[in-house]
Amino acid sequence: MDVAYLIYLLIQAAALILGLCVHESAHALAAWALGDKTARSRGRVSLNPLAHIDPFGTVLLPLIMIVLGGPVFAFAKPVPVYLGNLKHPKRDEVLVALAGPLSNIALSCIATALLAALGQMTIPSTEWFRVIYYVADFLQVLMLVNLSLSFFNLIPLPPLDGSSILVPFLKGEALNTYYQIQRYAMPILIIVLYLLPQILHIDLVGLYFNVTVYPLFDLLQGLALG
Incomplete structure (x- = not known):
């Protein structure tokens, strides 16, 4: 395997894992702040x-997707949240859900600031140039990965975080249907991510990212690189 490609994969993996850790920690921290200590007590x-x-x-799912050549999708262990412990269950469920995507946007902004600071550094030697090059590459990947995690999770499809925005507006049978749909989340995501693009040539996620993730990434990259 080419060394440059291996480094690229390691950078991608490190950015993804960091983004997922921040995302899930934000869920747990928000739940703790709003009255549910379950996730905190489990070290989340x-x-x-x-x-x-x-x-x-x-680990396994992203590797399979890389081998198949399709879009890479990954998820971490769900953060346990008991709605009965929250002070205002319906409202707080939305706040806990939004904490994850917002934390990824915040991490993208931090990476932007670090990249801008890196661009102001004086490079003392060729060896340092190589190190700074890889750090800059990592920060740019971190920006894009976290924007992707944020906006992907804002899609209003169970069990993604964006679906929780619907909860305050659902009652009775509609709310029960919402929770039942969560059981079929993986087949739905596979259809949206793979079958629609492959069979009908309709890339809904790609179209969505074209008006959300990529313009914002270009903006942040422009700010960082001047």
Whole structure:
């Protein structure tokens, strides 16, 4: 395997794992702040990857998708939240859900600031240039990965975070149907990510990213690189 490609994969993996850890920790931290200590008691307010990694969703599934050549999708262990412990269950469920995507946007902004600072550094030697090059590459990947995680999770499809925005507006049978749909989330995501683009040549996620993730990434990259 080409060394440059291996480094590229490692950078992608590190950015994805960091983004997932921040995302899940934000969910746990928000739940704790709003009255539910369950996730905190299970060590989920942590940037330690071992606290969040799901062997299938975080490791095996992305590898399979890379081999198949399709879009890469990954997920961490769900953060346990007991709505009955929250002070205002319906409202707080939305706040806990939004904490994850917002944390990824915040991490993208931090990476932007670090990249801008890196661009102002004086490079003392050729060896340092190579190190700074890889750090800059990592920060740009971190920006894009976290924007992708944020906006993908804002899609209003169970069990993605964006679907929780619907909860305050659902009652009775509609709410029960919403929770039942969550059981079929993986087949639905596979259809949206793979079958529609492959069979009908309709890339809904790509179209969505074209008006959300990529313009914002270009903006942040422009700010960082001047």
